[in-house]
Amino acid sequence: MKPAPFEYRRPETVEEVIHLLAEYGDEAKLLAGGQSLIPTMNFRLAQPAMLIDLNTVEGLDGLDAGDDGSLRMGAMVRQAMAEKSALVAERVPLLAETLPYVAHAQIRNRGTIGGNLAHADPRSELPAVMLALAASVTVRGPDGERSIGARDFFAGFFETALEEGELLTEVVLPPAVEGGGQAFLEVSRRLGDYAMVGVAASVVCDGAGRCDQASIALLSVGSRPMLAERASACLVGERPSRATVVAAGHAAGNQDIDPPADMHASVAYRRRLATVLVRRALTTAFERAGCVIGEGAS
Amino acid sequence: MEVTLTVNGVEHRADVEPRLLLSDFLRHGLELTGTHVGCEHGVCGACTVLMDGAAVRSCLVFAVQADGCELATVEGLAPGGDELHPIQDAFREAHGLQCGFCTPGILMTLVPFLRENPDPSEAEVRAALSGNLCRCTGYQNIVAATRLAASKLREVEV
Structure with missing residues (x-):
């Protein structure tokens, strides 16, 4: 047996989960898809005394289209289910574009959207998508329900704004905006590996063809997914051009991030990747928003 | 914990510890050793089986979670002794x-x-x-x- 012994519960309602969390506190771990938790348990890096399986909880796997164009996804929606969903493709094309980059098909068949976000791996793709789209999560705990914006949710290295006793129940993706365009890009050594750097970009152009909003979220560049604010500042209010996207790429790679070095990529290489990927992602995002700008060499 | 599951069309009932991985249950509990275990942390894919038709890594699922599921392993692929899939x-x-x-x-x-x-x-x-x-x-x-x-x-x- 690889994992250390634990007690195991299969609650059927969110209320039961909240009671169990209150009773067991730090001793308890929630099991969603288990594709990150079970490996750490197999290594005995995690040894929870109580494992609360969310797979039997009712009402956590809905995919609901809001009348306003938003999309609400239950925390236990499998990544593969979202990847194949026509509704996701229509409402949140950036998410549909990104999901094939998340690990491998076998992992996505078990892995969940909510589990991925609550795990808050800074190398993961989905947190960056949530940041770029200004999505929010709904969490429930002993004091009821609250909503947390993606910007506040990812607090640090594998750390979120979830308080003790709370669980993530839902992800809310805001409606698409007219004149909006998005793109996702990453570079990894092999398909399905953690990216050395990745970027999720979302832009909105106004009727006059100027950039109204630009959210550029980067992954694998630090302790949490982050928004490249200086890169955005190069774009907002400007007519998108080759020069502005190049400037945004440079700002992202050289000013916004302070990336780590590891066996896969040096600091300089990560800066270079961020510079190039931000420029390319923005070029595609602006094209999809209806503002075509050329992509030259360099 | 009691589980009932179907593997390659055959129903099995067993009493398993919650920490038993599905891969180990298949290999040791049911003696279906065609499912191989390589890394046992979800990297190598050797232990892939079908759970309700979807490919999953059986080292990243607890046997208790397969309660009520239809599983397919490599032993069930060939239609007969002399015939291959x-x-x-x-x-x-x-x-x-x-x-x-x-x-x-x-x-x-x-x-x-x-x-x-x-x-x-x-x-x-x-x-x-x-x-x-x-x-x-x-x-x-x-x-x-x-x-x-x-x-x-x-x-x-x-």
Whole structure:
């Protein structure tokens, strides 16, 4: 047996989960898809005394289209289910574009959207998508329900704004905006590996063809997914051009991030990747928003 | 904890400890050792089985979580003692294996993939197998075998 012994519960309602969390506190771990938790348990890096399986909880796997164009996804929606969903493709094309980059098909068949976000791996793709789209999560705990914006949710290295006793129940993706365009890009050594750097970009152009909003979220560049604010500042209010996207790429790679070095990529290489990927992602995002700008060499 | 599950069409009941991995339950509990365990932390793909039709890593699922599920392992692929499944046949014919350790996981990954993608390109095959490590072949013959398997399956279905 690889994992250390634990007690195991299969609650059927969110209320039961909240009671169990209150009773067991730090001793308890929630099991969603288990594709990150079970490996750490197999290594005995995690040894929870109580494992609360969310797979039997009712009402956590809905995919609901809001009348306003938003999309609400239950925390236990499998990544593969979202990847194949026509509704996701229509409402949140950036998410549909990104999901094939998340690990491998076998992992996505078990892995969940909510589990991925609550795990808050800074190398993961989905947190960056949530940041770029200004999505929010709904969490429930002993004091009821609250909503947390993606910007506040990812607090640090594998750390979120979830308080003790709370669980993530839902992800809310805001409606698409007219004149909006998005793109996702990453570079990894092999398909399905953690990216050395990745970027999720979302832009909105106004009727006059100027950039109204630009959210550029980067992954694998630090302790949490982050928004490249200086890169955005190069774009907002400007007519998108080759020069502005190049400037945004440079700002992202050289000013916004302070990336780590590891066996896969040096600091300089990560800066270079961020510079190039931000420029390319923005070029595609602006094209999809209806503002075509050329992509030259360099 | 009591579980009831179906493996390759046969129902099994067992009393298992919650921490027992599905991979270990299949191998030790049911003595279905065709499912191989390599890394046991979700990297190598050798332990891939089908759980309600979807390819999953059985080292990243607890046996208790398969309660009520339909499982398929490599032992259930061949229709009879002397007959191979078309995917197995293609792997034999195109030399899609050397030591064979990774093969059960690759075959089980390919069953749903080829059902959903009857005529995949080389790039699609490589993407589909990105979660299965082979340390012998260099993948060339695995990709060739997969495309041969796809053509055999297409013939079967016509």
